[in-house]
Amino acid sequence: SAFTVGDYLAERLAQIGIRHHFVVPGDYNLILLDKLSAHPKLTEVGCANELNCSMAAEGYARAKGVSACIVTYSVGALSAFNGTGSAYAENLPLILISGSPNTNDAGEFHLLHHTLGEHDFTYQYEMAKKITCCAVSINRAVEAPRLIDRAIRAALIARKPAYIEIPTNLSGAACVRPGPPNAVTDPVPSDEGALAAAIDRAAQYLDGKKKPIILVGPKLRRAGAEKELLKLAEALGCSVAVQPAAKGSFPEDHPQFVGIFWGQVSTLAADSIVHWADAIICAGTVFTDYSTVGWTALPNIPHMVAEMDHVTFPGAHFSRVRLCDFLSKLAEIVTRNDSTMIEYKRLRPDPPIERFPNAEEELTRKEVSRRVQMLLTPKTSLFVETGDSWFNGIQLRLPQGAGFEIEMQWGHIGWSIPASFGYALGKRDRKIVVMVGDGSFQVTAQEVSQMVRWNLPIIILLMNNKGYTIEVEIHDGLYNRIKNWDYAKLVEAFNSTDGHALGLQVATVGELAVAIEKAQGNTEGPTLIECSLHQDDCSRELITWGHFVAAANARPPTHS
Numbered sequence: 001s002a003f004t005v006g007d008y009l010a011e012r013l014a015q016i017g018i019r020h021h022f023v024v025p026g027d028y029n030l031i032l033l034d035k036l037s038a039h040p041k042l043t044e045v046g047c048a049n050e051l052n053c054s055m056a057a058e059g060y061a062r063a064k065g066v067s068a069c070i071v072t073y074s075v076g077a078l079s080a081f082n083g084t085g086s087a088y089a090e091n092l093p094l095i096l097i098s099g100s101p102n103t104n105d106a107g108e109f110h111l112l113h114h115t116l117g118e119h120d121f122t123y124q125y126e127m128a129k130k131i132t133c134c135a136v137s138i139n140r141a142v143e144a145p146r147l148i149d150r151a152i153r154a155a156l157i158a159r160k161p162a163y164i165e166i167p168t169n170l171s172g173a174a175c176v177r178p179g180p181p182n183a184v185t186d187p188v189p190s191d192e193g194a195l196a197a198a199i200d201r202a203a204q205y206l207d208g209k210k211k212p213i214i215l216v217g218p219k220l221r222r223a224g225a226e227k228e229l230l231k232l233a234e235a236l237g238c239s240v241a242v243q244p245a246a247k248g249s250f251p252e253d254h255p256q257f258v259g260i261f262w263g264q265v266s267t268l269a270a271d272s273i274v275h276w277a278d279a280i281i282c283a284g285t286v287f288t289d290y291s292t293v294g295w296t297a298l299p300n301i302p303h304m305v306a307e308m309d310h311v312t313f314p315g316a317h318f319s320r321v322r323l324c325d326f327l328s329k330l331a332e333i334v335t336r337n338d339s340t341m342i343e344y345k346r347l348r349p350d351p352p353i354e355r356f357p358n359a360e361e362e363l364t365r366k367e368v369s370r371r372v373q374m375l376l377t378p379k380t381s382l383f384v385e386t387g388d389s390w391f392n393g394i395q396l397r398l399p400q401g402a403g404f405e406i407e408m409q410w411g412h413i414g415w416s417i418p419a420s421f422g423y424a425l426g427k428r429d430r431k432i433v434v435m436v437g438d439g440s441f442q443v444t445a446q447e448v449s450q451m452v453r454w455n456l457p458i459i460i461l462l463m464n465n466k467g468y469t470i471e472v473e474i475h476d477g478l479y480n481r482i483k484n485w486d487y488a489k490l491v492e493a494f495n496s497t498d499g500h501a502l503g504l505q506v507a508t509v510g511e512l513a514v515a516i517e518k519a520q521g522n523t524e525g526p527t528l529i530e531c532s533l534h535q536d537d538c539s540r541e542l543i544t545w546g547h548f549v550a551a552a553n554a555r556p557p558t559h560s
């Protein structure tokens with residue numbers, strides 16, 4: 001059969017490594033969906049709604065490096081914009097593809113379904129421009145190759161989402177075949193001169209410094225520069241601290257790992273050694289109100305920042321320097337200086353004394369964390385949802401090879417359910433554990449039914465503290481109370497006649513231990529363990545962090 005615009009898109013998506021594409025059908029995209037699912041390398045994955053579809057694609061991109069989400073015009077895309085925003089904030093190349101009206105309709109002044117009931121059909125494309133690094137709207141089949149390639153390449157280079165709009169009557173229109181994938185995948189190489197100059201400047205910055213330290217941020221992983229960072233760390237021999245959103249980007253069993261740098265809620269006294277240093281090499285760092293605990297935890301000395309494609313120093317900026325090139329070159333010229341490790345050994349806190357509560361004791365957040373810690377293996381990927389689950393997860397120690405996924409920049413409650421589902425399809429060999437609060441779970445619970453459909457043995461620890469506890473700690477009000485659900489029953493309802501989901505409710509130490517055994521035995525489907533917790537049973541870190549974030553939110557306007 002003739003090669004079409006839809007086939008062109010399908011071939012490009014397959015060429016860049018996508019094997020599953022996430023969809024919600026609608027009459028503006030059905031022909032396109034036919035073309036995509038006809039591609040031998042693509043498997044279509046349906047989701048319950050477009051918010052979850054876009055979040056599943058966001059999670060898939062964490063596993064595979066890139067993802068595609070296909071929705072219908074307007075009613076679909078506007079929900080998918082939220083997961084697209086997450087991909088933008090989290091530096092993930094999610095390709096958002098939307099069907100759109102027949103190309104003849106605008107010129108015939110037709111009013112169409114799913115639209116605002118106006119004659120303007122450009123509003124979605126205009127909105128998409130704001131939340132992607134590149135948005136294209138295909139109006140003629142002959143333009144498709146150039147526009148599809150432009151959007152896909154832009155996303156892969158910037159590690160940001162892109163938007164492709166395809167009218168319902170163009171997906172099946174004749175189109176030429178794409179050329180080799182390198183045209184869209186090859187990165188922009190570092191400029192040799194800029195790279196050399198940046199390395200010289202780094203040598204100058206480090207020259208004479210007595211106590212250098214490395215601080216790892218969330219963009220390191222997105223730039224694919226973890227190996228090079230490890231090389232630099234081992235060449236320097238210094239302490240390596242990690243920002244919370246970057247947890248898992250540096251091996252936590254490594255002797256130079258000194259914890260999560262998060263101000264007063266840091267782990268392993270990372271903040272002490274960061275503040276002791278006289279030189280900070282920041283790699284992929286992002287300093288926000290949340291990661292600096294309401295601006296109370298910023299590096300307090302002039303520091304250098306190696307970003308995804310540029311490096312800045314006190315007094316100099318170098319563009320077109322790729323993070324991996326910069327780090328590996330710097331590793332070759334640095335002189336060893338382990339003074340921060342020597343000092344850290346003097347101040348590192350002693351390992352906590354583990355308490356083993358007895359079986360009939362009431363379940364606590366601490367006991368759930370202790371049990372999750374025991375679940376972490378080199379094959380595990382832990383998802384921590386926005387909520388006290390962030391703080392419980394950040395405190396855990398990752399064994400070598402364990403993965404950690406957090407959405408700290410966008411922070412959309414409910415992300416972890418569709419995102420862990422999408423991630424699981426991208427990494428079938430991983431054991432996935434999710435820590436999610438009751439409020440978050442209520443936002444996207446439907447996607448557990450896709451875990452049932454795909455027989456994914458994801459273990460969900462639902463932390464039921466009866467409401468929005470993070471918000472309670474930041475600023476309480478009746479709005480932070482929610483209607484309780486029977487979460488265990490709900491999840492088993494997703495089975496209907498052909499599922500293997502297991503829903504368990506636990507309120508004591510012993511019941512949790514049994515439930516985890518059962519969860520590990522359920523290899524055919526997801527297991528949700530609803531952990532009943534006291535509503536004030538939250539981490540001390542949340543309370544401290546909430547206090548400073550609330551203060552930052554409350555800063556009076558500078559101009560009345």
Ligand SMILES: C/C(NCc1cnc(C)nc1N)=C(/S)[C@H](O)COP(=O)(O)OP(=O)(O)O
Binds near residue numbers: 389437440463470
């Ligand atoms: C309501 C909100 N944030 C505001 C918010 C509202 N809407 C969206 C989509 N995302 C958000 N972060 C947050 S963090 C709740 O405390 C989450 O509650 P829950 O999942 O139950 O977790 P904790 O009890 O541990 O806080």
Ligand SMILES: [Mg+2]
Binds near residue numbers: 465466468469
């Ligand atoms: Mg809660």
